[in-house]
Amino acid sequence: MSAVHAFDVLGDPVRRRILELLVDGEQTSGAISAVIQEEFGISQPAASQHLRVLRENGFATVRPEGTRRLYAVDPTPLREVDAWLAHFRAFWSQPLDALATELARGKRERRKGSQGS
Template sequence: MHALDILGDPVRRRLIELLAHGDQSSGALTDVVRAEFGISQPAVSNHLRVLRDAGFARSVPAGSRRIYSLSGDRMTEAQAWVDEQLGFWTNRLDALDTELLRGRKEER
């Protein structure tokens, strides 16, 4: 599955944002996401599993808890795709800007 397919879900994006601030327990992540999105604990666990299975996050057991952290490899893949698209559109928009400026000069 493409990295952006995983990040297309707002709950998973929020989990990534939370993990960007540092490692967190599944309980802490669940508390925040349940409060913001109104979804059940099992639903949050499913989203965490998707992130883990897709390589965006990893977890380690710590007693009766699981501690989640970000895994950067898939984020790099998403960033590469965004950079490629940005380069394409930046070139196109620069060309459009040039043509619009030429049109304005010709009108004078």
């Protein structure tokens, strides 16, 4: 899967939210659907369709356990997205590093000021 195609899949806020729900580990399709229905106001079949898109495009795995279906994140396409984003990381890494330096400087100055009081 190309990174550009991955963004097509991840461009949908419902699918991004599903992946967020799966970050901490496997979840049943019912549990995922309940959260998605509540947060987005969509039907259970619509939530299932989003799960299917994630599964068919490699972002999620599913395994049966009795009558339940357990979904989990498959990190492979996310690694591809991360590799593609690496080309652009310099646009925000340097400014973030500079911000971290300024924040640390500010904390040092506040500590010095409170010690001198």
